[in-house]
Amino acid sequence: MRNWDLTDETGHCQADKDCEDAAEICRKIGIPFHEVNFVKEYWTHVFTPLLEDYQNGLTPNPDILCNRHVKFSSFFQYAREKHNADAIATGHYARTSFGPFLERSSPEKNCLLFKGVDPLKDQTLFLSQISQEALRCTMFPIGEMHKRVVKTTARQLGSEFKQYAHKKESMGICFIGPRKFSNFMREYCPPQRGRFIDVDTGKVVGQHEGVQMYTLGQRSLISGVGAPYFVAQKYPKTQDIVVALGHDHPAMYSSTFEVDEMHWISGTPVPPRDEMELDFRFQHAHPVVPCRVRLDPEDPQKKRLTVVLTVKQFAVTPGQYAVFYDGDQCLGSGRIGATEATKFISGIVSGLPDESPVKDRLRIKVPERRAVTASC
Numbered sequence: 001m002r003n004w005d006l007t008d009e010t011g012h013c014q015a016d017k018d019c020e021d022a023a024e025i026c027r028k029i030g031i032p033f034h035e036v037n038f039v040k041e042y043w044t045h046v047f048t049p050l051l052e053d054y055q056n057g058l059t060p061n062p063d064i065l066c067n068r069h070v071k072f073s074s075f076f077q078y079a080r081e082k083h084n085a086d087a088i089a090t091g092h093y094a095r096t097s098f099g100p101f102l103e104r105s106s107p108e109k110n111c112l113l114f115k116g117v118d119p120l121k122d123q124t125l126f127l128s129q130i131s132q133e134a135l136r137c138t139m140f141p142i143g144e145m146h147k148r149v150v151k152t153t154a155r156q157l158g159s160e161f162k163q164y165a166h167k168k169e170s171m172g173i174c175f176i177g178p179r180k181f182s183n184f185m186r187e188y189c190p191p192q193r194g195r196f197i198d199v200d201t202g203k204v205v206g207q208h209e210g211v212q213m214y215t216l217g218q219r220s221l222i223s224g225v226g227a228p229y230f231v232a233q234k235y236p237k238t239q240d241i242v243v244a245l246g247h248d249h250p251a252m253y254s255s256t257f258e259v260d261e262m263h264w265i266s267g268t269p270v271p272p273r274d275e276m277e278l279d280f281r282f283q284h285a286h287p288v289v290p291c292r293v294r295l296d297p298e299d300p301q302k303k304r305l306t307v308v309l310t311v312k313q314f315a316v317t318p319g320q321y322a323v324f325y326d327g328d329q330c331l332g333s334g335r336i337g338a339t340e341a342t343k344f345i346s347g348i349v350s351g352l353p354d355e356s357p358v359k360d361r362l363r364i365k366v367p368e369r370r371a372v373t374a375s376c
Contacts, residue, residue, distance in 0.1 A: 001075055003042040028160060038074050045069035051188055054212035057234040058319025068129035076134045087137045093121040095143035102139055110266040111136035113330045118146040125284050128323045128333035129263050182213050194239030196222055199232050199251050199345055211236050217315025233345050242345055253312040254340035259305040259322050262334030268302045279325040288325055
């Protein structure tokens with residue numbers, strides 16, 4: 001499956017090498033090899049929205065979008081319609097209630113998604129937008145194995161497979177590869193000069209090349225300052241970035257946030273509940289943390305949520321996906337909207353002197369929120 005076919009600045013395309021390896025493995029084990037091109041679908045449903053999000057001050061997750069729109073949609077339909085496949089198999093570290101080879105499949109039951117056995121490699125976050133239709137027809141053969149066991153098994157297959165067991169894992173965004181993110185973004189989003197503004201004083205403390213180059217929580221690398229500044233908020237209309245002095249600044253932390261467009265993998269919670277005790281994460285490498293989820297009683301599909309965390313989290317980032325768990329079960333995810341940090345910064349800006357250079361430019365408008373009474 002080819003999703004990206006452009007070479008980097010060195011003239012190298014990792015997709016070509018991956019394709020060659022896949023074809024060679026298929027030849028060695030005696031099964032057909034087919035290559036299908038989904039570059040158009042990837043560009044439309046993943047890459048274009050990614051650029052738009054960055055330019056609008058959000059931070060997207062292209063891996064989640066790729067799984068939702070390409071691997072478990074376009075490819076899934078291709079396998080069924082072109083090859084009459086009953087199911088597809090994937091190397092994701094995840095499990096389902098239907099078993100690794102669908103041996104417990106049932107037409108009367110929804111398929112549930114569970115974390116992989118290896119806690120360091122669990123990939124359910126990236127699968128949190130998968131459709132029920134695709135999930136119930138997907139095998140996860142290695143979901144009940146640790147990564148070291150998978151590597152050992154590959155080495156035991158013989159010397160002709162040993163090179164693949166030692167193959168370096170792909171990390172980061174696939175189409176960026178080894179390039180610096182800022183260099184990649186300059187190819188597609190022209191630099192736009194903007195200002196770094198201190199959240200406490202409203203004073204300009206530096207310059208930058210556009211909000212698309214930064215994400216919340218990132219160290220801003222402003223020269224000439226004694227302590228590090230971190231990105232606390234971005235304003236694409238003015239190209240201003242509000243920064244906070246120090247990692248522990250209150251503007252960097254949130255204990256509450258809103259979620260929009262929630263996708264429930266196995267259907268909305270039954271019986272209907274207005275509040276649930278769950279676990280949450282929004283970054284793959286981070287451990288889950290306990291939270292209380294409030295559902296909007298006026299929203300029958302339960303797509304709008306208010307989340308209250310038991311422990312404040314650093315840089316809860318609008319545009320990222322909040323993924324929710326009930327024990328080992330991944331219930332689904334939704335995009336993070338307004339956060340507590342947004343309100344905090346809004347309050348600081350409103351309290352600045354009228355002559356502050358940031359006062360008029362950063363009139364922050366926070367979406368109206370319902371009152372939430374919850375203990376943390």
